[in-house]
Amino acid sequence: MKPMDYKNGNYCSSATVTTGRVDLFKIDGKEPYHIGTLVSGSRSKIDRFEGDVKFIVDALANRDS
Numbered sequence: 001m002k003p004m005d006y007k008n009g010n011y012c013s014s015a016t017v018t019t020g021r022v023d024l025f026k027i028d029g030k031e032p033y034h035i036g037t038l039v040s041g042s043r044s045k046i047d048r049f050e051g052d053v054k055f056i057v058d059a060l061a062n063r064d065s
Helices: 043-064
Strands: 006-008 011-015 021-028 031-039
Touching (some): 011 043, 031 043
Antiparallel strands (some): 006 011, 011 021, 021 031
16 A cells, blocks of 8 residues: 555545545445545645545544444
């Protein structure tokens, strides 16, 4: 898994080829579907952005539980 790839419940993030850009997916049935793209506001604070992505995925998963 790449650093920005993260899964919790029915939601996951997947890093794109562009640094600081992550796609969000909901896994519903067999096929995941794209629900949005997050873009970091800073290339120098990617670690903070990665934490924010995990927070968002966790929040979405908790919302469904």
